Amino acid sequence: MAARVCHRGDASLIWSVSEHLDNILRQLRPLDPIELQILDAQGCVLVEDVTVPTALPPFENSSMDGYAVRTTDTEGATDEHPAVLTVIGDVAAGAGELPTVGPGEAARIMTGAPLPPGAEAVVPVEWTDGGTGAPGPADAMRAASTAPIQVGAEVRVHRPVAPGQYVRARGSDVGAGELALAAGTLLGPPQIALLAAIGRASVRVRPRPRVVVMSTGSELVPPGEELAPGTIHDSNSYMLTAAARAAGAIAYRVGAVVDEAETLRVTIADQLIRADLLVTTGGVSVGAYDVVKEALGDQIDFRTLAMQPGKPQGFGFVGGGEDEGARTPLLALPGNPVSSYVSFELFVRPAIRTLMGIEPVHRPAARAVCVGAVASSPKGKRQFLRGRHDPATSTVTPVGGSGSHLVKALAHANALIVVPEDTTEVADGAEVDVVLLD
Missing domain, CATH: 3.40.980.10 (MoaB/Mog-like domain)
Structure with a gap:
């Protein structure tokens, strides 16, 4: 109308x-749109498309604490016959200068650290002896992995790895030039994280x-x-x-x-x-x-x-x-x-x-079976009754009466039961429209 x-x-x-x-x-x-710092933009709606300036992640990096290796050096490795590799150095997250991994070599690497040249995969520390010289529990291996590195020491690898295993490829999250967030997006914590990750300090929002x-x-x-x-x-x-x-x-x-x-x-x-x-x-x-x-x-x-x-x-x-x-x-x-x-x-x-500037502007609606009758509703008026909606059974139960002062009933409702203008009563078991409040 x-x-x-x-x-x-x-x-x-x-x-x-x-x-x-x-x-x-x-x-x-x-x-009207304004430019806001990304934390201040939480809960606001984007009015611009945000594209990715640089691939994310911007370089190959390790998804595990362990050792960066050439895959051919771990072929056939078992607990009985481990691959024995020479440790050539440490690669920490944020490292700039990287050692080159050659045949028979390994570089100890931390989660998030860039994959060094020559390496093709990462062996989790739990698959090694942690440089201790003997097998041991996983927590002992992990503790050993944080000890100061001894260049030239040996690490035993007990399982083989495939190319790219435990490596996050460059651009595996999102590639350069791709659409990160479209105009009209409501910015919540995950969207704020993405904006920060791609280097955006501020955005244009309503x-x-x-x-x-x-x-x-x-x-x-x-x-x-x-x-x-x-x-x-x-x-x-x-x-x-x-x-x-x-x-x-x-x-x-x-x-x-x-x-x-x-x-x-x-x-x-x-x-x-x-x-x-x-x-x-x-x-x-x-x-x-x-x-x-x-x-x-x-x-x-x-x-x-x-x-x-x-x-x-x-x-x-x-x-x-x-x-x-x-x-x-x-x-x-x-x-x-x-x-x-x-x-x-x-x-x-x-x-x-x-x-x-966000859609939808209205609460979601649903059809539900009314559990209990609505004895009377004023003809010519659209009535909104408080109800408790159960999405598992698609039912709604009236809560409290129709009095407009009943705050307790309101506090226990999660839906509004809609009785149309031309309906004066609702039978138990009849289908009704409900406005979902949470």
């Missing part, structure tokens, strides 16, 4: 979930969006403080800040704002300097103290959605003065915890990932 144009203040319109989401996303664009989260309500008290009569602990701002970070954003939590429109306006203005996206929770319904509506009604579209929970929503742009491009998007979510979280998953998370 195409996104409609809503005129601010037209309270008679009922928006579908899809219409509201489409309207948000079509007004957002990915953040930065992680900076999301500022604030709760509204004079009744809210921070966790750790005593509750006075009529007050509750603020959980929404913590939940949404954590959710924004999990979605890939750099998230900042602002302490709960009291129900005063001017205080909220000032707080939002103060936060604009560090926000690519603002998220508020509470104050968007039709009550006498709905402070977000009072403070931002001239800038934000407040909408009624055909969904449960999460019926009241708001979206628009704040700040920036006359410069439309400098204005900051703001999503106003309802205040009940479950309504707030469901709204985040459906609307804020896709907005964050759109700003990041």
Whole structure:
């Protein structure tokens, strides 16, 4: 369905979930790219193809501690009839000058060290006597391999090796000129490792969006403080800040704002300097103290959605003065915890990932068999129920009731059960759509 144009203040319109989401996303664009040092780029999305300037590894090197040898010198070697080779030197990782291995010779070599000229393979130290002159346990052989080398000493090799055995070939990981990472790649620890390995100190990426989260309500008290009569602990701002970070954003939590429109306006203005996206929770319904509506009604579209929970929503742009491009998007979510979280998953998370320039923007979905009936669902509204999804059996079990204040049930859910607008009940054993949350 195409996104409609809503005129601010037209309270008679009922928006579908899809219409509201489409309207948000079509007004957002990915953040402008910047150049970042590779550690700072973790969690960001590449906007350039990264090619390999030099083969990786850049030279043949040993994958084992042992001895670099010519393969013909180890042919037929056994425990009873070992090949006896003369040790001509040591090759450590990072070595520059390398000895040349000739017939009947071996160079002791460490893991990662370059293969010396003349050598064709590496004999693991466990296949030798470690230069001790007699067979022994593998740990004794390994200990012997770290002792100071005696040039001219003999090492006995008890097994033959084939050409290239225990040698990492030049370019065996990736060749020069090959594509290392494509534009659009999300940079995690393995990708950071690859960038470092090929010598890239910085890359061009879309930065992680900076999301500022604030709760509204004079009744809210921070966790750790005593509750006075009529007050509750603020959980929404913590939940949404954590959710924004999990979605890939750099998230900042602002302490709960009291129900005063001017205080909220000032707080939002103060936060604009560090926000690519603002998220508020509470104050968007039709009550006498709905402070977000009072403070931002001239800038934000407040909408009624055909969904449960999460019926009241708001979206628009704040700040920036006359410069439309400098204005900051703001999503106003309802205040009940479950309504707030469901709204985040459906609307804020896709907005964050759109700003990041990463696909997919939506959570994965699946079909599952509902274990237990859903007795009633409001006709004309898309309902989102908390559920526990079992991928092994493709089942989902409702968790808790439909109340939008049930935080405990939310904490034990890993999916949202979607009940369509035209469905008023779900039978035990019926197939349903689920949104997977982890």
